[in-house]
Amino acid sequence: MIFAASFQTDPWTLVITTIAAYTVYCVVEVIHRVYFHPLARFSGPWKAKISEGWFSDIAPSGFAERTLAVQHDRYKTTALRVAPNQLHITDPDAYKVIYNQTAPFPKDADYYATYNTPHSLFTECDPVLHRELRKRLSPMFSRVGVTKLEPIIHEKLRLMTEKITRLSKNGPIEMNYALRGLTVDIISEFAFGESRNVMQSSETSFAARFLSAFDESIDLPIKNYYGGFLRRRLSRIIPLSVIAKIDPTAAVLHEIFVFAESCARAYSAQAAVADGATKHSKPHPIVFDALQGLPEWRTRYESMDMIVAGSDTTAWTLTTVLFHVLRREGVKSRVEEAAKRALPDLNHIPSYVELEKDEYLFACVKEALRLGTPVPGVLPRIVPSGTPFQVEGKIVPPGTIVGMSAYTMHLSTSVWGPDASVFNPDRWLQPGAKDMDQYFVPFSKGTRSCIGMNLAYAEVIIVMTYLFRMFDMKLVSKEPRVREMFIQMPDLPCCLVEFTPRDIDA
Ligand code: HEM
Numbered sequence: 001m002i003f004a005a006s007f008q009t010d011p012w013t014l015v016i017t018t019i020a021a022y023t024v025y026c027v028v029e030v031i032h033r034v035y036f037h038p039l040a041r042f043s044g045p046w047k048a049k050i051s052e053g054w055f056s057d058i059a060p061s062g063f064a065e066r067t068l069a070v071q072h073d074r075y076k077t078t079a080l081r082v083a084p085n086q087l088h089i090t091d092p093d094a095y096k097v098i099y100n101q102t103a104p105f106p107k108d109a110d111y112y113a114t115y116n117t118p119h120s121l122f123t124e125c126d127p128v129l130h131r132e133l134r135k136r137l138s139p140m141f142s143r144v145g146v147t148k149l150e151p152i153i154h155e156k157l158r159l160m161t162e163k164i165t166r167l168s169k170n171g172p173i174e175m176n177y178a179l180r181g182l183t184v185d186i187i188s189e190f191a192f193g194e195s196r197n198v199m200q201s202s203e204t205s206f207a208a209r210f211l212s213a214f215d216e217s218i219d220l221p222i223k224n225y226y227g228g229f230l231r232r233r234l235s236r237i238i239p240l241s242v243i244a245k246i247d248p249t250a251a252v253l254h255e256i257f258v259f260a261e262s263c264a265r266a267y268s269a270q271a272a273v274a275d276g277a278t279k280h281s282k283p284h285p286i287v288f289d290a291l292q293g294l295p296e297w298r299t300r301y302e303s304m305d306m307i308v309a310g311s312d313t314t315a316w317t318l319t320t321v322l323f324h325v326l327r328r329e330g331v332k333s334r335v336e337e338a339a340k341r342a343l344p345d346l347n348h349i350p351s352y353v354e355l356e357k358d359e360y361l362f363a364c365v366k367e368a369l370r371l372g373t374p375v376p377g378v379l380p381r382i383v384p385s386g387t388p389f390q391v392e393g394k395i396v397p398p399g400t401i402v403g404m405s406a407y408t409m410h411l412s413t414s415v416w417g418p419d420a421s422v423f424n425p426d427r428w429l430q431p432g433a434k435d436m437d438q439y440f441v442p443f444s445k446g447t448r449s450c451i452g453m454n455l456a457y458a459e460v461i462i463v464m465t466y467l468f469r470m471f472d473m474k475l476v477s478k479e480p481r482v483r484e485m486f487i488q489m490p491d492l493p494c495c496l497v498e499f500t501p502r503d504i505d506a
Helices: 002-009 011-036 046-050 053-058 064-075 092-098 109-113 127-141 143-147 150-170 175-192 209-217 220-226 229-237 240-246 248-273 287-291 296-310 312-327 329-342 359-372 406-411 425-429 433-439 453-470
Strands: 079-083 086-089 389-391 394-396 401-403 471-475 482-485 487-490 496-501
Touching: 011 046, 046 053, 046 079, 053 064, 053 079, 064 079, 064 406, 092 433, 127 143, 127 287, 127 453, 143 453, 150 175, 150 453, 150 471, 150 496, 175 209, 175 248, 175 287, 175 296, 175 312, 175 453, 209 248, 240 248, 248 287, 248 296, 287 296, 296 312, 312 329, 312 359, 312 453, 312 471, 312 487, 329 359, 329 453, 359 425, 359 453, 425 433, 453 471
Parallel strands: 086 401
Antiparallel strands: 079 086, 389 394, 471 496, 482 487
């Protein structure tokens, strides 16, 4: 009674008591996180041990993996504590445990939710639901499935090279834009049954509003995830259509959603006429075929993810091939010779299964995937309960967020030797090169590895061979600055190339 009365008469006491209690709570929490937390034995920056702020600052800042590599060196550890409950791991042998084929660590739901495509193959975190969806889609992406998509690649490639031939008279061409336009046009035709026709956006260059707008919106998921608890939650609740009204970058993503929606509707209408069967006028399968029976919103999200996952990643691999091959005269002449052998007649493009038999061409593609690492950053997973997970002899408790990156795997000198950061296709032709595949993770590994791997290989080897066969190319730009935004985002100019069409009959 007396206690209640004193609060009524003295509100300041209540305020001061609350502040004091909160301060004590914070101090106790900090002491707990630094000294008594299950991750207390792992090294890392002091700020990272007590708050998510440290990682949130570096993640969207440019190239987080490079900053993290410095910190690993500084603390001499392969398991860096980057947040109170998160480890960044660089021990190459831990990769096969985390990204495992039979019992992989589940994806971090909070992270994948920021992509705003719930229950898509990419974002689904429930292993059972993921397995069902993957089973539906896998046949399309198998080696046999991909050969059915090759006519799309050929058609778009011919459109690109016609435009290159026309534009090359005016000077060098920014190939990063050309290749991104190409891969968006291929994948949208495959995903939606309707090409986005990005390559046709401008008469005078390969620049396109779709691409520049995409550049601006690509860091949205990273900003949402690392922008603090409130932003993370709000980004999941507020529909993209609403955010698009106030944020121009979100508006672009929303535009792609609307495009996907109209394609999904057109497809459903057609499928209804055809009595639910996968009958459409396209000579190739489209992603919607495999998703029949699912609600329309799911087919839309799935196709959206295919566009995002399957365009810039492949374009960056192609850009890396051009950039590195054109910078090395010895490599360039070997690639030109190989292209001439593999593609004697430009009117008849061999299947990618045939092309990849050329060891040197295939070695160049693998080396571009290793050094270029289109998805360089950490892929966050949650340590499951059950079998204890250990790094550096220390137990990592269940529930911890752990992640590894292709960047650290691909540049590890302990794995690749002192020339790890050099473009050297010959490393793939040495005896024992097959053993290196366990550390080669551009598409990640295990059940959550990239479903589009065969399609990506097909696009890269076909386009690369065709370009080196058709043109004499000269690189006229320097190495670009690149940002890591889940994928690699280069500043322009990135890969400016002068083209001279070859006299093929010569
Ligand atoms: C060189 C090109 C490519 C690279 C390097 C690449 C890389 C990756 C990586 C690293 C992952 C795992 C992501 C994670 O765990 O968060 C992934 C997943 C995925 N990729 Fe790719 N990708 C490429 C091309 C493609 C293409 C062409 C498509 C589709 C058309 C595609 C569709 C997907 C999908 C749907 C997933 C999620 C798979 C699942 O969780 O089951 N990717 N990719």
